Amino acid sequence: MKVAVVGIGAVGSAACRFLAEAGHTVVGFERFEIGHGFGSSHGESRIIRYAYPEAHYTKLMGQAYPLWEALEQAAGEELFVRCGGLFFGPKDHPELASMQQALEINGVVHQLLSAEEVTERYPALVLHPNEAALWQSDAGFLRAGAVVRAQARLAQKAGAELRENTVVESLDALESFDHVIVCAGAWANTLFPEQPLPLTVTRQQVTYLAGELPGYPVWIDAESYWYGFPSDGRIAGVKLARHIPQVPFDQERLDRPTQKSDDDAALAYAATRFPSLGQDVTHHASCLYTNTPDESFVFDHPRPKVTRVSACSGHGFKFSILMGRLAADAATK
Numbered sequence: 001m002k003v004a005v006v007g008i009g010a011v012g013s014a015a016c017r018f019l020a021e022a023g024h025t026v027v028g029f030e031r032f033e034i035g036h037g038f039g040s041s042h043g044e045s046r047i048i049r050y051a052y053p054e055a056h057y058t059k060l061m062g063q064a065y066p067l068w069e070a071l072e073q074a075a076g077e078e079l080f081v082r083c084g085g086l087f088f089g090p091k092d093h094p095e096l097a098s099m100q101q102a103l104e105i106n107g108v109v110h111q112l113l114s115a116e117e118v119t120e121r122y123p124a125l126v127l128h129p130n131e132a133a134l135w136q137s138d139a140g141f142l143r144a145g146a147v148v149r150a151q152a153r154l155a156q157k158a159g160a161e162l163r164e165n166t167v168v169e170s171l172d173a174l175e176s177f178d179h180v181i182v183c184a185g186a187w188a189n190t191l192f193p194e195q196p197l198p199l200t201v202t203r204q205q206v207t208y209l210a211g212e213l214p215g216y217p218v219w220i221d222a223e224s225y226w227y228g229f230p231s232d233g234r235i236a237g238v239k240l241a242r243h244i245p246q247v248p249f250d251q252e253r254l255d256r257p258t259q260k261s262d263d264d265a266a267l268a269y270a271a272t273r274f275p276s277l278g279q280d281v282t283h284h285a286s287c288l289y290t291n292t293p294d295e296s297f298v299f300d301h302p303r304p305k306v307t308r309v310s311a312c313s314g315h316g317f318k319f320s321i322l323m324g325r326l327a328a329d330a331a332t333k
Contacts, residue, residue: 001024001178001331001332002025002027002177002179003019003024003025003027003177003328003332004028004029004181005026005027005028005029005180005181006174006180006181006182006183007029007030007182007183007184007187008028008029008030008034008148008162008164009039009040009185010040010148010311010317010321010324011183011309011310011311011320011323011327012181012183012184013028013034013147013148013324014151014320014323014324014325015181015183015309015324015325015328016028016151016162017151017152017154017155017158018324018328019160020156020158020159021155021158022332024332025159026159026160027161027162028155028162028163029163029166029167029168030164030166031165031166031167031184031187032164033164033165034148034149034152034164035145035152037256037285037287038251038254038256038288039251039287039288040186040287040289040290040313040317041145041148041317041320042144042145042148043144043145043287044143044144044145044234044235044239045081045141045144045232046141046144046317046318047085047139047140047142047220047227047229048068048139048140048141048142048317048318049085049136049138049218049318050062050065050103050108050110050136050138050139051087051099051103051108051110051134051136051139052099052102053098053099054098054102055101055102055105055106057319058105058106058108059106060319060322061318061319063322064318064319064322065138067322067325068080068142068321071147071154071321075150075151075153075154077150078143079142079146079150080140080142080143081142081143081232082138082139082140083139083215083216083230084137084138084139084140084217085136085139085217085218085220086113086118086122086134086135086217086218086219087133087219087220087222088127088131088133088134088220088221088222089131089132089133089221089223090131090132090222091130091131093222093223095222096132099134100112100134103134103136108138109137109138110135110136111134111135111136112134113132113133113134113135114132115127115128115131115132115133122217124213124216124274124276124277125216126272126274126275135217139217139218140217140218141218141229141232143232143234144317147321168191171191171306177305178305178331179305179306179307179331179332180306181306181307181327181328181331182306182307182309183309183310183323183324185290185310185313186199186251186288186290187251188298192302192308195302197292197298197308197310198292198293199291199292199310200248200290200291200293201248201250201251201289202245202246202247202248202249202288202291203247203249203257203287203288204241204242204245204246204286204287204289204313204314205258205259205284205285205286206239206240206241206284206287207240207262207263207266207267207281208236208238208240208283208284209237209240209267209277209278209280209282210236210277210278210281210282211237211238211277212231212237212238213230213231213238213274214230214231215230220243221273224242224269225242225243226240226241226242226243226266226273227241227243228240235283237283238270240266240269242265242269243315245314246289249288251288251290256286256287257286258284262284263281266281267279267281287313288313289312289313289314290310290312291312291313292312295312295314295315297309297311297319298312299323299326299327299330301330307330307331309323309326310323
């Protein structure tokens with residue numbers, strides 16, 4: 001089959017690779033350069049984890065993990081840093097209980113730690129006596145930008161043609177293809193004016209603070225939805241961000257501004273949880289969230305021979321390789 005893929009981010013690069021490796025004719029279209037910093041698939045790290053309040057997401061991660069491991073082997077480079085993960089909050093927090101149940105239903109090994117046990121393992125992290133944490137050893141982070149570049153490279157090696165700096169104005173221009181996969185992220189609705197999705201695009205900021213947390217896991221705070229990473233070995237400092245959509249942002253703006261107020265918020269949060277970190281910002285950057293109202297993924301067929309897919313932002317990167325695989329299957333099977 002001859003398949004077009006519109007958008008070569010995390011999902012699109014995966015779809016291109018799976019299609020090309022299966023022997024299909026693949027042409028990918030990317031409005032910027034592959035690995036660009038204008039969307040949601042760039043940067044040094046994205047959390048990967050089994051722990052979810054919804055058991056079906058935990059189950060899906062059981063399908064995604066082998067794909068990530070296979071990609072890392074095929075690429076011959078480190079793309080998945082396995083450092084473990086903590087999800088902490090008040091002992092009676094509903095998401096803590098839901099996560100534990102989801103892990104148990106799916107047979108994923110985990111531990112429920114008291115605040116004292118967390119302090120013993122990770123003394124730089126401040127937990128209160130009424131708090132607890134779920135520990136999961138298979139969590140860690142994916143090297144986001146490197147993932148996209150590796151998948152694109154493997155797709156090209158398998159015969160895919162990837163056209164950078166090429167904007168697809170209309171699906172009518174792709175009528176010669178047997179199937180079209182649209183995974184354009186924040187630009188998805190530009191190709192479906194008659195069937196727009198209820199997408200909200202926001203600017204999000206990540207902040208790196210001076211200091212290191214060697215041997216620490218990735219972590220998520222259930223109460224505030226702040227999350228963070230130990231040093232990624234690429235950018236100096238410890239990365240913090242917040243999984244709460246910010247102010248709506250026009251994706252057509254090619255500047256991605258950073259704001260001191262966001263850095264100040266990260267510093268204020270770190271002072272309560274990681275007081276040993278420095279007060280100096282070593283790096284900051286912005287990206288886009290593209291979310292549905294309930295943060296669920298998009299996977300549909302708005303037209304014959306067209307698959308529209310988005311893992312959405314904030315929590316979708318870890319699923320992106322699976323979404324790309326499913327899109328490739330939907331196009332050809």
